Amino acid sequence: MTLGGWLVMVLSVGTVSSLFFWCIYRISVEKSTGNEPARKPDAETSGPGHEA
């Protein structure tokens, strides 16, 4: 493997891994600070397919 190959691999893997772990960090920070909106479980209500 050439030096160029190592560089391409490290840059490619590093870029996508950094982005992925940054996203995980942002989501976990928002979750821990309570900024994530509260959600309710499935509820069978009306929609266009259930129009009266």
Add this chain to the structure above:
Amino acid sequence: MPNKESWNSRIGVILAVSGSAVGLGNFLRFPGQVAQYGGGAFMLAYFISFLLIGLPICWAEWTMGRMGGQRGFHSSPGIFNLIIRRPWGKYLGILGVAVPLIIYMYYVYIESWCLGYSLGFVRGVMDFDTVAESGAFWSNFIGAGEDGSAVGFGIDRVGMFLAICFALNFFLIYRGIAKGIELFCLYAMPALVVLAVIILLRVLTLGTPDATKPDQNIVNGLGYLWNPTKVILQERTVNENGPETWSDLTELVGAEVVKAGAAEAAASPDLRIVEKKIFQQLKNPQLWLAAAGQIFFSLSVGFGVIITYASYLRKRDDIVLSGLSATSANEFCEVSLGGLISIPAAYAFLGVAGVAGMGTFGLGFNVLPMVFSSMPFGNLFGFLFFFLLFLAAVTSSLSMLQPVIAFLEEALRINRKQSVAILGLFTALGSGFVVYFSKDVKALDTLDFWMGTFMIFVLATTQIILFGWVVGMEKGWKEVHRGASIRVPRLFQFIMKFITPSFLLVIFFFFIGYNVLGVGQSGVSNYVKDLIGGEGSPSSLVARLSVGLILLTLIFIGLVTGTAAKRWTRQLNREEGTE
């Protein structure tokens, strides 16, 4: 109008969308493409395509989906009807139902191969000395030798595994968005990553499996994949009354191999060594086509899936960070895990000759089973790898069913049980067709080309034009950022409106040129010849029937859309007080 269903958690929707995206392409197709087009050049085109096509269409789909969901629409025809407000608008959306439906019909067949192979390693029957042996097993298992030969429920046939996959998919889809898809992805996606990391560690510690072939090692395998400059040994052919031509013999990887190749070339006037550097490779339009195509298939943009998944979000759910997280999870699985497993492992055992030119199926179901059966604890790692592929396939196939379920419920005013029953019947007939016409996987290949490749370009282009020009960038930008915790750079306004559609149209133009009209080949592509016949190549009945299946599906979805259209429009008018 309230949503019928919704996601239980933010992490759930992110894992479901990334699960939809992560599939066989991440672990088999991507590394093959990187190796074929030269690591550095391909990755440059890949990242540019990610920024100009992947992310913009992804955010557009998330946004339009959430907009539709707020008005009670979860299917592409319903959402397109809401956005376009013209009688023809809803018909543009039928591809958003037909594409995932048709892809499911053959994708579940491939999913069942993964399950069959993983259990084959558990049973200890996957013991192959050569790729030819494992290829023969694959051909027999899936019925590639003769039409109808895949039908049956023996342990060495695909039928039983197909039935299990069908049952699992429909059980989960019947349970609904939160209790079925989300719950499954919450466990399957982390499990998939853990399995991939275990296999990756095994592959990276393989070293040199055969001491008599010191050049076949993991480092050279990684070099074959990632080296930006390709060193090729070429052979001269002298044509009668014509110019001499040089054709590629093999790629040389590793200092010793290059040195030996150079010595060989120096000794023979009919051999030479050429270096293809990164910028030289970037001039090849096929490379850009491959990189853009990989981004499409990998991120599941243009499939009609994300738009439906996003329609179950709430009004102020963050779609910027969620969309970015789902795409980055897919990229992580593809580049950081998939890109380091299959090709280096195969290279370490077989060298360049064993991996060059192998397609997705060749690499995944012929080469790798032989590679796993040759390594220490091969049955364990073979099982883990194919089970990983199986999990990735299930999270993807589930996502293909939901857009159709949403459409049937919305258009026919039926409940989940009825829609699942109709879809079950329809997909069983379609998959039955694919499995019966298994010779040379002709039906699968034809459906994949016309629906899983061609139509995806059409749908993705439609979606981004819809977002940039019909919803409009001003309104669209506000919608993108409703409830968002991070902001999309302003530059993306320009990209989404002008660059992405233009880039897509250029790529589509090249796609038609190379892959349909056969530019640079002896005539139109084989996919066209299969339909209309050609000199010395008769048309294929199976290919024609496959295209017939696509047309029938489109007509069926169009008719159902037509019956629902008046009700949808009446409902919208009533809500807006114009009726």
